[in-house]
Amino acid sequence: MPKGIPQRSCLACRETKDKGSLLRFVLAPDLTVVPDLLQKLPGRGVYTCMKLSCLTRAAQKKQFSRGFKGEVLGAEAQNLTRQITEKLEERIASYLSLANKAGKIVSGSDQVLEKLKKGGIGLLFIATDISADIGEKFRSVAKLKDVRCMTMFTKEHLGGLIGKELRSVVAVVDSGFVGSLGLEMEKYRNFFEEERE
C-alpha cells in the first residue's frame, strides 16, 4: 500500500482501507451521528465501507456508540441510509444541472435515441417511472453503444433538474461532466450493490 495515504478501518468488517474510499461519520454537538460524505466536517470521525451492508451491520451492532465512545443519537441504519442516499442523489443532481447550464444535456426520448445511435453521448439517465419496455429499449441501445446508464429520479425530478417538464431520459453529451458524474454514479451503485444487482 502506498505510503502517506491515511488508512482507516470499517466499524463493521474491520477492513483497513484508504480513508477517502470509506464513508465518514462525525458526531454533532447534540450527539447526533452525521454522515460526512465530503470528509470535511470537524471532529473525530468513524468510518464504514461505502456499502449499505457494512453501514447496516455497524448500526445494528451499535458500533457507532462504541466508535464514538458514548451514547449517540440517530444511528439507526434506516436513518443513516436515507441521509446518505439523499446526499449521493443531491450530488448527481447538481452535476446534472451544471451540465445543463453548460449546454451538455440532450433530453426527450426521440432526441436522445437519435443522438445515442449517432454517437456522442457519455452517460444516460433513465427515469424510474417510465414503462418497462421503453426503459429496456434505452438500456439495450446504451449497452450496444457502450454508454453507461443509470435508472434514477422520477420523470418529474429528472425534467426539473434541467428546467423542463417531465423527461423520461436525459443524456449527458461527451464532455468533462461525464467523468465527474460517472464517479458519482459509481459511488451510488457501489453503495447499493447488493440490493440493485
Ligand SMILES: [Zn+2]
Ligand atoms: Zn466494511
